[in-house]
Amino acid sequence: MAALTVAVTLCSEARLGHLRAQRVRLGRLAPPVPHVVVWLDESPAPEGAGLEDAVVVHVPPGPDGLRLAEGRNRGAAAARALGASLLVFLDADCVPGPDLVRGYEAAAARHPGALLCGPVTYLPEGASLAELDRDPAGLTRPHAARPAPPAGRTVVARDGDHRLFWSLSFALGVDTWARVGGFSAEYEGYGGEDTDFAFAAHAAEVPLVWVGGAHAYHQWHPTSSPPWQHLDDILRNGRVFAERWGSWPMEGWLAAFEEAGAIERRGGGWARTTRAATEQPA
Incomplete structure (x- = not known):
């Protein structure tokens, strides 16, 4: 059977407009x-x-x-039922660059058994996808927190860098997916499940590889930092992660919540304070 790449996307109605734009660009490949x-x-x-x-x-x-987490597991199962050999996961907010799939396929051939991550650019407010189509180079600004090798090159992550994995855009072979064991269905709501997956990959001795040229572009939408609307999810999923791996994820957000007085250290973990609110303090 010939190799088959299948894209997998999670979506809700709140992101349907972004998904439609993604599907247009997937259809152009x-x-x-x-x-x-x-x-x-x-x-x-x-x-x-x-x-x-x-x-x-x-x-x-x-x-x-x-x-x-369970959604990605079910999506992977459906892709495998189609005969997929390579799974490409895209956040609903992300549109693929023209070379995203080719880049992942080439990297998978070069690094069989690896977890692959391409660069992601957060498009600024007001940037249209028509502008991206006209001038992709002018709008390509990969997020600085992750390596972005030149097109055609790959970089194997250093030991300890699996924590930098994110689920906006990634790919892996179906055998590697099975080796990692998929995502832990213990996670519900926002946060933690992608770092857990990366830690499971590291525990399974699956290397993380940064893939140059496999660009994705995150469409702009309003956000809050830290994400106050997800505070309870972050605390709950953080505890799940800590029980599984012995440390807490999402440390930057936890520090910001603590500085705002919403959470505090308690018993080696984190918990809401009595004065915590569900919205960002004024």
Whole structure:
């Protein structure tokens, strides 16, 4: 059987507009790749969502929120059922650059058995995708917190750098996915599941490789930093992570919450203070 690359995206109705833009650009790839869309809302994807030629998997929320970890597991299973040999995961907010899939495929051939991460550019407010199409080089500004090798080059991450993995754009072979064991379904709601996956990859001796030229572009939307609306999710998922790996993830956000007086150290972990609010303090 010929090698087959399948793209997998998690989405909810709040990000449907971004997903549509992603699907347009996936469809421009030559050849286009099959697309699995995991729908995370309580209700199935609405009619007219533009998913007619995608494989749609419905994974409703759990008691503690959206099931991103289990959604990726179900998406990977659906991709494997299509005959996938390489899984390319894209955040719903991200559109692929023209060389994203080719870059991941070349890196997978060069580094079989690796977890692959391409550079991600956060597009500024007001930047249109039409502008990106006209002048991709002018808008390509990979996030400075991760390595971004030149196009055509790869860099094997140093020991200890698996913590830098993020799930906005990544790829791996189906055998490597099985070796890692997928994402832990203990995580519900926002945060922690992607770092857990990276730690599981490290424990399974799966190298992390930065892939030059496999660009993705994160479409702008309003955010808060730290993400106050996800404070309880971060605390809950942080505890899950600490129980599994012996340390807390998302340290920058935890420090910001602590500085604002919303959380405090308690018993080796973190907990809300009595004066904590659900919104960012004025």
